[in-house]
Amino acid sequence: xxxxxxxxxxxxxxxxxxxxxxxxxxxxxxxxxxxxxxxxxxxxxxxxxxxxxxxxxxxxxxxxxxxxxxxxxxxxxxxxxxxxxxxxxxxxxxxxxxxxxxxxxxxxxxxxxxxxxxxxxxxxxxxxxxxxxxxxxxxx
Numbered sequence: 440x441x442x443x444x445x446x447x448x449x450x451x452x453x454x455x456x457x458x459x460x461x462x463x464x465x466x467x468x469x470x471x472x473x474x475x476x477x478x479x480x481x482x483x484x485x486x487x488x489x490x491x492x493x494x495x496x497x498x499x500x501x502x503x504x505x506x507x508x509x510x511x512x513x514x515x516x517x518x519x520x521x522x523x524x525x526x527x528x529x530x531x532x533x534x535x536x537x538x539x540x541x542x543x544x545x546x547x548x549x550x551x552x553x554x555x556x557x558x559x560x561x562x563x564x565x566x567x568x569x570x571x572x573x574x575x576x577x578x579x
Contacts, residue, residue, distance in 0.1 A: 449509070456506040463498025466491055489554060492562070493538050500531040500569055507576045514578075523575030530568030537561025 442450075504527055511520070537558050540546035547555065 453506070453509065456502045456509075459498055460502040460506065463495045463502060465495075467495025467499060489538055493535055496531065496534050496538075496562070496565070500527055503527065503569075503573055504576075507573065511578055517578070519575045520578070523572040523577075526572030526575065527569050528572075530565040530570075530572060532565070533568060534562045534565030537565060 504524065508516075508524075536543070536545075538554075538561075540558055540561070541551075541553065546558065547553075
């Protein structure tokens with residue numbers, strides 16, 4: 440059976456997206472595992488920890504959007520897809536704003552990068568919005 444070059448490119452793109460999504464998920468979960476298991480005893484989060492958390496969140500969001508949109512191929516996208524896409528992007532934005540709250544001046548600790556319970560709740564809310572958006576984006 441002969442596979443066209445266009446089909447090979449789609450397979451390669453799909454594989455790359457899956458690898459990037461898994462990398463983002465691994466980075467994100469590994470960063471959170473150090474916080475949940477109290478491996479770092481310092482309550483002050485480092486700049487690198489917050490950066491890695493947000494990079495993992497961005498990788499999961501962007502590769503998920505690209506991957507799910509490729510499932511639609513050439514068919515017209517539904518209204519639920521459009522709402523889901525906007526929810527994913529809004530969730531990513533909520534997660535980023537919550538994670539960077541102290542850096543952009545809307546957090547409670549302007550002088551040190553403390554990743555507190557309100558920021559954790561904001562990032563979690565962003566994750567929930569992204570999950571709902573991903574479910575709406577699928578072509579059921």
